[in-house]
Amino acid sequence: MSVATEPRTLAPPERRIAEVKGVERVGAYDLIVARDPIGPADPRPGQFYMLAAGERWGGGDRERPYLPRAFSFARARPLPGGQGVDLSFLLEDVGPGTHRLGELAAGEPLALLGPLGVGFTRPRQDQRALLVGGGIGVAPILCWDDELRADAVEAPVLLGFRSARHAEAAALFAGSPDVSTDDGSTGRRALVTEPLRAELERDPRAIVYACGPEPMLDAVRELCSALGVPAQLALEAGMACGYGACFGCVVATADGYARVCVDGPVFAAEALA
Amino acid sequence: MSVATEPRTLAPPERRIAEVKGVERVGAYDLIVARDPIGPADPRPGQFYMLAAGERWGGGDRERPYLPRAFSFARARPLPGGQGVDLSFLLEDVGPGTHRLGELAAGEPLALLGPLGVGFTRPRQDQRALLVGGGIGVAPILCWDDELRADAVEAPVLLGFRSARHAEAAALFAGSPDVSTDDGSTGRRALVTEPLRAELERDPRAIVYACGPEPMLDAVRELCSALGVPAQLALEAGMACGYGACFGCVVATADGYARVCVDGPVFAAEALA
Amino acid sequence: MSEVDLCGVTLRGPILNGSGTFDAIAARRVFGDALLERFPFDCFVSKTITLQPREGNPPPRLWETASGLVNSIGLPNKGLARFLELDLPSLAELPVPLCVSVMGFSHEELAALVEAVGAFDEVSLVELNLSCPNVETGTLVGADPDETAAALRAARASTDKPLIAKLTPSAADPAGVAAAAQGAGADAVSLINTLKGMPLHPGTHQPWLGARTGGLSGPAVRLVAVEQVASVAARVAIPVIGMGGVACGRDAADLLAAGATAVAVGTESFRDPAAGRRIGDELAAFQSACKAT
Amino acid sequence: MSEVDLCGVTLRGPILNGSGTFDAIAARRVFGDALLERFPFDCFVSKTITLQPREGNPPPRLWETASGLVNSIGLPNKGLARFLELDLPSLAELPVPLCVSVMGFSHEELAALVEAVGAFDEVSLVELNLSCPNVETGTLVGADPDETAAALRAARASTDKPLIAKLTPSAADPAGVAAAAQGAGADAVSLINTLKGMPLHPGTHQPWLGARTGGLSGPAVRLVAVEQVASVAARVAIPVIGMGGVACGRDAADLLAAGATAVAVGTESFRDPAAGRRIGDELAAFQSACKAT
Numbered sequence A, B: 001m002s003v004a005t006e007p008r009t010l011a012p013p014e015r016r017i018a019e020v021k022g023v024e025r026v027g028a029y030d031l032i033v034a035r036d037p038i039g040p041a042d043p044r045p046g047q048f049y050m051l052a053a054g055e056r057w058g059g060g061d062r063e064r065p066y067l068p069r070a071f072s073f074a075r076a077r078p079l080p081g082g083q084g085v086d087l088s089f090l091l092e093d094v095g096p097g098t099h100r101l102g103e104l105a106a107g108e109p110l111a112l113l114g115p116l117g118v119g120f121t122r123p124r125q126d127q128r129a130l131l132v133g134g135g136i137g138v139a140p141i142l143c144w145d146d147e148l149r150a151d152a153v154e155a156p157v158l159l160g161f162r163s164a165r166h167a168e169a170a171a172l173f174a175g176s177p178d179v180s181t182d183d184g185s186t187g188r189r190a191l192v193t194e195p196l197r198a199e200l201e202r203d204p205r206a207i208v209y210a211c212g213p214e215p216m217l218d219a220v221r222e223l224c225s226a227l228g229v230p231a232q233l234a235l236e237a238g239m240a241c242g243y244g245a246c247f248g249c250v251v252a253t254a255d256g257y258a259r260v261c262v263d264g265p266v267f268a269a270e271a272l273a
Numbered sequence C, D: 001m002s003e004v005d006l007c008g009v010t011l012r013g014p015i016l017n018g019s020g021t022f023d024a025i026a027a028r029r030v031f032g033d034a035l036l037e038r039f040p041f042d043c044f045v046s047k048t049i050t051l052q053p054r055e056g057n058p059p060p061r062l063w064e065t066a067s068g069l070v071n072s073i074g075l076p077n078k079g080l081a082r083f084l085e086l087d088l089p090s091l092a093e094l095p096v097p098l099c100v101s102v103m104g105f106s107h108e109e110l111a112a113l114v115e116a117v118g119a120f121d122e123v124s125l126v127e128l129n130l131s132c133p134n135v136e137t138g139t140l141v142g143a144d145p146d147e148t149a150a151a152l153r154a155a156r157a158s159t160d161k162p163l164i165a166k167l168t169p170s171a172a173d174p175a176g177v178a179a180a181a182q183g184a185g186a187d188a189v190s191l192i193n194t195l196k197g198m199p200l201h202p203g204t205h206q207p208w209l210g211a212r213t214g215g216l217s218g219p220a221v222r223l224v225a226v227e228q229v230a231s232v233a234a235r236v237a238i239p240v241i242g243m244g245g246v247a248c249g250r251d252a253a254d255l256l257a258a259g260a261t262a263v264a265v266g267t268e269s270f271r272d273p274a275a276g277r278r279i280g281d282e283l284a285a286f287q288s289a290c291k292a293t
C-alpha cells in the first residue's frame, strides 16, 4: 500500500482549526490567509485542503453549506522554528460555501483538513515547463511557479481571465506572467490556449502544467496531444470528503473511474479517458 | 371572528427585516435594540415577536437553529413622524438561537414577525397592580411598568434573580424595583414570592402580573389563588410559528388545550388547568 | 402568476398550504384583514377534520432538528359538527377556493365526513388524509395499496366533489399506492406527508414528544419528496400536488419539474406567514425568466 | 472507553463506520501510519463487495442538501476475487476487528460471497447489504420480510461467522423486516441505510445525479433513524447497530438509549476523518458523567 513515489505530503488524520490572519479582495477573488499550527509546512503544489468556517457553517442558500469545500493552496509560508505554516487560498464566490468563507475575518477559526491529493510532478531536465492557469485555476499555478523559481527553473506562466477585474490576480505572481482576457479589458484578447500554442510551436520539448475551467483544460489537452506534448492537469470535481472515503469525486480515466481527491487532482492528460 | 376586546396590536402578515441598532450586555443578558421600519409603534406589553438572524440562521449546535424564536419586547420607542419603532429585546443565551442572536452586531439584519399574542389587561380602578418578574421573565414586566408609570398608575415591581450578575437587569427599570436573589449576592436572599406575599397580606385588593420560570409562576399562582387575588401570567412554550399555525405551543386550560401564541402568552391564572 | 386547473377548480396560482400548517382563522386574529388582502395561498387547505372532536397529543409537541421540524400535534380539531358550524363560515370568507382535509378511522366515518363536507358549496375540494392507522392492523392505511383503494371507494361513493388522496411517505412503494388510489376514484394525489421520527430529550434521552414519536418536515425531507413526487407522477395520470420542504421558488419549480401540478407549502410558513406568497412570486419570476430565454 | 461485545466479537468501544463511508486503504495513502495509530473506529466495516467488479454510477454522484448529502455511488468495487487478493491483506493490518459488507443479486451470489469472505480468519463479521433490488420485482429485498428471510437463510447456510442484516429504511414496517431477519438466523441488524432522494439541477431542473436518484444521509435523517432503531430494538432480541446522521456523542447516546448496542458513523466522517474517534470520546465522557451523577 506504499505509494512513496507520488508527489504527496501526508496530512494529519483529523480536521484541525487554523486561525484566519486576513481576508483580502484581489480583484474578483478573495485571498484568505490562515495560520495552520499543526499541519506540514511543505504541501506539494497541486495539493488541496478541505475548508469550512469554524462557526456557523450552514444556514445559507437552501440551508447550505453542510460539507467542507476543496481549495488548492495558493501559497504556503513556513513559520520560523516549526511554528506551523501560513496557508493562502484564493477563492471565487460562487455559492454558499465560498460566500461564507469570504466573510471570515482575522482571528476567526477556519476548520481545515489537508494537504490532500497528489500534486504536480517536476519537469525532466530536457523538458521546458509551461504553466497555464485560467480564472480561479491560477491558485495552484501560483505556488508551483514559486517553487520552480526557487529552484531557478525557468517556466513561462500563461494566465487567462474573464476580465481585467479577474486578471488582478496576476499581480500575485512573482514574475510578470503573460495575461489574456476574454474581453480584452486587459492584456491580450484571447483564450489562454493561443499563447500556449505559440510557445509550443516555438519549442515543443515542453511539459504543460494547467489548472482552470473544464473547457480550458479540454482545449489544453487537445492541443498538447495534437503536438505530442505531455501535460499535467489539475482537475476539479464535486467532493464530499477529499480523502477517498465517499467515492463521489470520480473522473473517467483510461482504466475506469478514478477519484479526483486521492488519485488526483493532478492527472497526466494522457491518462484521462 | 372579531376579538376586538383582547389587548392585542395586529401584526403585518409577513416577516420583515429590522436593522440591529446595538447589542449590549446587561449582566447575564443581552439587550438587542432593533429598528422596525414597518411594524406598529404600539405593541401591547406582554406581546412578543418571532426573531431570527437575517443571515446564517443555522449551522449551530446540531445544525440548528432552523425556526425563529419567540421574545417578548422589553421596550418599544416610537420614532418621530411614524418612522417606525425601536424595539428592545432582552435575551438569555440558552442555546443556538439565542446564542446566534446575541452575536448580532449593529447594522446587521434581524428578521422579525409581530407583535404577536395577547398582552396584559389593565387593572381595574379598585385594583392595585403588582408586577412580578423572575430572571429573563423581567422583559415584558419592563414595558408594562413603563406604561403604567406613563399613566401614573402606582405599581410596585418585585424582581427575582439567580444572582447579582443577573440582577443587573433591574437597573433597566425606571423606578427602584424590589430585588431578591437566590444566592443573596444582591438584594434580599429570597424567592420573589416572599415579598409578593408580604405585599398581598398588607393589601389583597390587588392584581398580580407575573412572568418568569415555571416554578416561579406556579408559586405565584398558588399564592394568589390561596389569597383570592387575580393574576395574569405570561407563559412560555416551545413554538414553531408564533401565530397559531402549528398548534404546537399548547398549555392545558380549564377548557382543554390552548395555544400560548394566540390565546396567550398572557393567561388569567384562574383559566389554567 | 398563471392560473392552474386543479381537478376542474381554477386556482389563481399553483401554491397551496399543507393541511395543518396554517390556521386562517387564528391568522386573521393575529394579522387582521391584511391577511385577506395579501392571502399567501392560491387555495386554502383546512387542518384535518375528524368525525369526533380531538384534543390532540399532550405537549411537548414540537422538536426542532437539523433543517427541519418534528411535530406530534395529533390532529386536534373541533370535530365535524362544530367545524361546519363555527369554522366553515369564516373559511368561506377567504379569497381563494377551499379544500377540506378529513380523516376517518373507519370507512363509515370516512363516508360520513366526505358526504357532509362535500355537500357545502363553499367546499371546492376534499382531501383524504390517509396517514391514519388501520384500527385492526395498526399499520397506516396509506402504506397499503388495497386499504387505500378501499378507503377511496368509500369516499368516492359519498361525494361528487374532487377527491385528493394525501399519501404517506412511509409506504414501501408510494407509486403503487398512488395508482391504487387513482384506480379507486381519486381525482388527485398529494404528497409527501411527514416522515416518522423520534427526538429524545437532550438530558434524559427519553422521548421528548408527549406522543413519543412525531412527523419530520421541512428542508430535511425535500429531496425525499422530489423523488416520491417524480415516481408517483410517472405512474399516475391524475394531478399530483407536491409538498415537502419547499422554502423558495426553486424548490417549487423542482416539484413541478418532477411532475407536480401544484405545490403546497407547510413548515416554511412557520418561518414566515407570507412564505406561500413569496414562493409563488419567486416561482412566477423564475418561470417567465425561463420562457424569456 | 468500555468494551462492547458484538455477536461474540469484542470491540474496544461502540463506534463503527457505516459501510461505504470510509476507505481505510485510501485513507492510509493520505494520512500514512498516523491513521493506524489514531484509528477512528472500534470496528472497521468494508465498502459493500459484490461477486463481480462494478464501476459504479456515472458522475455526478454527490449532491449536498440541507443538513445532509445525497449520493449515487453505485457500489463500485473490485469484485470478490480481487477484494480478497488486493484489499483484504491491507484491511487485516487495521488495529480493529473487520466486518465485510456484501451484496448478492441472487441467493447463489449471496451464498458464494458469504462463504468466501467468512472463510478468512481476518474477517470477524459479515454484513449483508439488503438494499438491493429484487431482480424480478424491482422492489428492494430489504423492504419485504419474506425476501429478507430468504436472503438470510441463503447466507446463514454458508458461514458460521456472525451475520449482520443491514436494513433499508424504505420498508413500510422495518421492525417486521428485522424480526424476519432474526427468525432466519441474523445475529444482528444494522440500520438505517440511506433514504431515497432525488436532487434536480438548479438550472435545468433535470436530475442532477448520473443515476437520477440517490440516497439521503446525514443529520437530516437522524431522527428517522432514532425512531426506526427504537422500533426495531423493541421488536428483536439480537443486537442492533444504529446509524443515521450521527455527528456528536449525544447523537450516539440517543441511538444507544433507543436500544442500539453499537453506533456507526457515516457522513460525518466526510466532514472530519477523525469524527468516529471524537464521537466515541464525547460519548465516553458523557457516559461517565452520567454514571458519576
Ligand SMILES: Cc1cc2nc3c(=O)[nH]c(=O)nc-3n(C[C@H](O)[C@H](O)[C@H](O)COP(=O)(O)OP(=O)(O)OC[C@H]3O[C@@H](n4cnc5c(N)ncnc54)[C@H](O)[C@@H]3O)c2cc1C
Binding pocket: A048, A065, A069, A070, A071, A072, A073, A089, A090, A091, A092, A093, A094, A095, A096, A097, A098, A099, A136, A139, A140, A235, A236, A237, A238, A239, A265, D062, D063, D064, D065, D202
Ligand atoms: C481539488 C480542488 C481544488 C479547488 N481549488 C479551488 C480554489 O483554489 N479556489 C476556488 O475558488 N475554488 C476551488 N475549487 C472549487 C471549490 O471547491 C468550489 O468552488 C466550492 O466547493 C463551491 O462551493 P459553494 O458552496 O461556494 O458553491 P456551490 O453551491 O457548491 O456550487 C459550486 C458548483 O457545485 C455544483 N452544485 C451546486 N449546488 C450543489 C449542491 N447542492 N450539491 C452539489 N453540487 C452543487 C454546481 O455545479 C456549482 O457550479 C477547487 C475544487 C477542487 C475539487
Ligand SMILES: Cc1cc2nc3c(=O)[nH]c(=O)nc-3n(C[C@H](O)[C@H](O)[C@H](O)COP(=O)(O)OP(=O)(O)OC[C@H]3O[C@@H](n4cnc5c(N)ncnc54)[C@H](O)[C@@H]3O)c2cc1C
Binding pocket: B048, B065, B069, B070, B071, B072, B073, B089, B090, B091, B092, B093, B094, B095, B096, B097, B098, B099, B136, B139, B140, B235, B236, B237, B238, B239, B265, C062, C063, C064, C065, C202
Ligand atoms: C412568548 C414567549 C416570550 C419569550 N420571551 C423571551 C425573552 O424576552 N427573552 C428570552 O431570552 N427568552 C424568551 N423566551 C424564550 C425563548 O424563546 C427561548 O429561550 C429560545 O427559543 C431558546 O432558543 P435557543 O435555540 O437559544 O435554545 P434551545 O436549544 O431551543 O433551548 C431552549 C429550550 O428549548 C428546549 N429544547 C432544546 N432543544 C430543543 C429542540 N431541538 N427542539 C425543541 N425544543 C428544544 C429545551 O427545553 C431548552 O431548555 C420567550 C418564549 C416565549 C414562548
Ligand SMILES: Cc1cc2nc3c(=O)[nH]c(=O)nc-3n(C[C@H](O)[C@H](O)[C@H](O)COP(=O)(O)O)c2cc1C
Binding pocket: B246, B247, C017, C018, C019, C020, C021, C047, C048, C069, C071, C073, C075, C101, C129, C166, C191, C192, C193, C194, C217, C218, C219, C221, C243, C244, C245, C246, C264, C265, C266, C267, C268
Ligand atoms: C405542525 C404540522 C401539522 C400538520 N398537520 C397535518 C394535518 O393535519 N393533516 C395533513 O394531512 N398533514 C399535516 N401535516 C403535514 C403537512 O401538510 C405536509 O404534508 C408536511 O409537513 C410536508 O410539507 P413541509 O415540509 O412543507 O412542511 C402537518 C405538518 C406539520 C409540520
Ligand SMILES: Cc1cc2nc3c(=O)[nH]c(=O)nc-3n(C[C@H](O)[C@H](O)[C@H](O)COP(=O)(O)O)c2cc1C
Binding pocket: A246, A247, D017, D018, D019, D020, D021, D047, D048, D069, D071, D073, D075, D101, D129, D166, D191, D192, D193, D194, D216, D217, D218, D219, D221, D243, D244, D245, D246, D264, D265, D266, D267, D268
Ligand atoms: C457516500 C456513501 C456511500 C455509502 N455506501 C454504502 C455501501 O456501500 N453499503 C452500505 O451498506 N451502506 C452504504 N452507505 C450507507 C451508510 O453506511 C449509512 O447507512 C448511511 O449513510 C446513514 O448513516 P450516516 O447518516 O451517518 O451517513 C453509504 C452512504 C454514503 C453517504
Ligand code: FES
Binding pocket: A238, A239, A240, A241, A242, A243, A244, A245, A246, A247, A248, A249, A250, A259, A260, A261, A262
Ligand atoms: S471526495 Fe470523497 S472520495 Fe473523493
Ligand code: FES
Binding pocket: B238, B239, B240, B241, B242, B243, B244, B245, B246, B247, B248, B249, B250, B259, B260, B261, B262
Ligand atoms: S407556535 Fe405555532 S401555534 Fe403556537
